[in-house]
Amino acid sequence: MPPTPATSPQPPLWRSARTQLRLLVAAVRTPSHAAAPLFATSERALVRYAPFVVAFVAVAILLPTSVTVVARGYGLSGPAAGALGVAQTAPLLLAVTRPLQAWWIVFTADVLGGIALAGASDVAGHSWPWTPMVIIGYVILMVFLGLRESRRALIAVWLATGLAGTLFEVVRSDLSDGSWLLMLVLSGVVLVVTGALRERGDAQRRLAAQETISEAERAQRTLLEERTRIARELHDVVAHHMSVITVQADSAPYRITGLPDEAREEFTAIAASARESLTEMRRLLAVLRSEGADGELAPQPGVARVQQLVEATVRAGVPVELSLSVPAGSVPQAVDLSAYRIVQEALSNVVRHAPGAATRASVVSDGTDLIVVVVNGPAEAAASPLESAGTGHGLVGMRERVRLTGGTLDTGPLPDGGFRVAARLPLASSASDGPDAPDVPAAPVP
Numbered sequence: 001m002p003p004t005p006a007t008s009p010q011p012p013l014w015r016s017a018r019t020q021l022r023l024l025v026a027a028v029r030t031p032s033h034a035a036a037p038l039f040a041t042s043e044r045a046l047v048r049y050a051p052f053v054v055a056f057v058a059v060a061i062l063l064p065t066s067v068t069v070v071a072r073g074y075g076l077s078g079p080a081a082g083a084l085g086v087a088q089t090a091p092l093l094l095a096v097t098r099p100l101q102a103w104w105i106v107f108t109a110d111v112l113g114g115i116a117l118a119g120a121s122d123v124a125g126h127s128w129p130w131t132p133m134v135i136i137g138y139v140i141l142m143v144f145l146g147l148r149e150s151r152r153a154l155i156a157v158w159l160a161t162g163l164a165g166t167l168f169e170v171v172r173s174d175l176s177d178g179s180w181l182l183m184l185v186l187s188g189v190v191l192v193v194t195g196a197l198r199e200r201g202d203a204q205r206r207l208a209a210q211e212t213i214s215e216a217e218r219a220q221r222t223l224l225e226e227r228t229r230i231a232r233e234l235h236d237v238v239a240h241h242m243s244v245i246t247v248q249a250d251s252a253p254y255r256i257t258g259l260p261d262e263a264r265e266e267f268t269a270i271a272a273s274a275r276e277s278l279t280e281m282r283r284l285l286a287v288l289r290s291e292g293a294d295g296e297l298a299p300q301p302g303v304a305r306v307q308q309l310v311e312a313t314v315r316a317g318v319p320v321e322l323s324l325s326v327p328a329g330s331v332p333q334a335v336d337l338s339a340y341r342i343v344q345e346a347l348s349n350v351v352r353h354a355p356g357a358a359t360r361a362s363v364v365s366d367g368t369d370l371i372v373v374v375v376n377g378p379a380e381a382a383a384s385p386l387e388s389a390g391t392g393h394g395l396v397g398m399r400e401r402v403r404l405t406g407g408t409l410d411t412g413p414l415p416d417g418g419f420r421v422a423a424r425l426p427l428a429s430s431a432s433d434g435p436d437a438p439d440v441p442a443a444p445v446p
Contacts, residue, residue, distance in 0.1 A: 080116060
């Protein structure tokens with residue numbers, strides 16, 4: 001028995017063509033969007049209702065016209081002309097929400113109409129296979145279809161339209177007047193234009209969504225950067241206290257006479273724990289410190305240096321009035337540093353965004369809280385802001401420093417065009433204060 005010849009593999013081009021054909025059929029069978037009115041998400045009522053108005057007007061005009069022309073002009077019977085007119089035009093109302101399903105109905109009705117008109121008594125001398133009403137309704141349907149469906153579905157629809165017209169041309173070329181070619185060209189142009197508009201709109205929506213995500217990520221990154229910066233600065237404050245504890249614990253047996261052995265061992269253990277804590281803090285600081293943080297090795301500033309800060313701002317062209325009333329040694333180091341940074345950020349914002357504006361800065365203590373207020377008026381008319389958009393670090397840094405100390409912050413524009421920054425920092429920390437303490441409304445600040 002002779003061996004059965006092996007089946008020759010299909011050429012790659014043929015396999016690719018079959019794959020593309022299956023994709024086109026699937027695209028034209030399955031809508032790419034859920035059933036919803038066109039432009040349903042638009043904020044303008046006129047845009048939302050426009051598709052319904054267009055579909056209703058088109059059906060109101062095309063339906064009676066189509067029935068009359070087919071019955072009187074082509075000689076088709078009245079019931080057949082009525083059924084054909086309804087099937088070819090009424091689905092335009094469905095196209096507002098389900099354009100692909102409407103196309104199946106209209107396309108099938110148009111093909112059946114071409115077949116029916118081929119046997120009509122007065123078809124000679126009239127447009128065939130598509131009547132003028134069919135062409136107009138089909139082009140309107142293409143607008144709805146192009147604004148909703150995918151590119152592959154539009155290609156499949158256009159190819160089906162061309163295939164149907166070509167078959168009519170081949171079968172009854174004696175009746176054809178070229179209307180199939182006119183509808184093919186018009187539908188192709190409309191599908192290209194509306195499809196391009198739809199894809200442009202989709203791209204703009206994706207870009208807007210990406211910008212929203214990027215803005216959120218930038219805000220989160222800014223917050224983390226400010227928290228890291230604050231943590232690096234507070235290292236010096238905490239390290240100072242830990243160093244004092246270590247020195248006191250180490251020197252206690254020499255400064256205090258007659259200590260029992262248990263007390264000496266306890267002081268030794270305290271000093272060892274403090275040194276271990278300092279070592280761990282330095283390791284953490286090495287992780288937090290950035291490449292450009294060498295300048296942070298300098299001593300951290302405080303309220304005592306606010307006067308120098310104001311003088312530097314005045315030299316930059318901003319008139320500043322300072323009210324400073326803080327008893328020496330009454331401000332904890334964390335609050336001292338936070339108050340200086342808040343004034344620094346507020347004055348920097350004035351220099352950047354309102355150059356030349358009259359500014360008042362106040363740092364006072366009421367015994368329980370340190371009150372920091374920086375208020376500036378509008379920028380001078382002749383001056384323009386040095387920056388039109390900030391990085392967002394200034395206010396974020398202020399909020400984080402205030403939360404760190406358990407205080408409150410109030411910022412916002414003033415009616416005259418100026419800006420106000422007011423912070424209340426408690427001088428005595430409570431057990432609930434900390435970086436994760438919730439924000440509370442700011443108390444009135446003078």
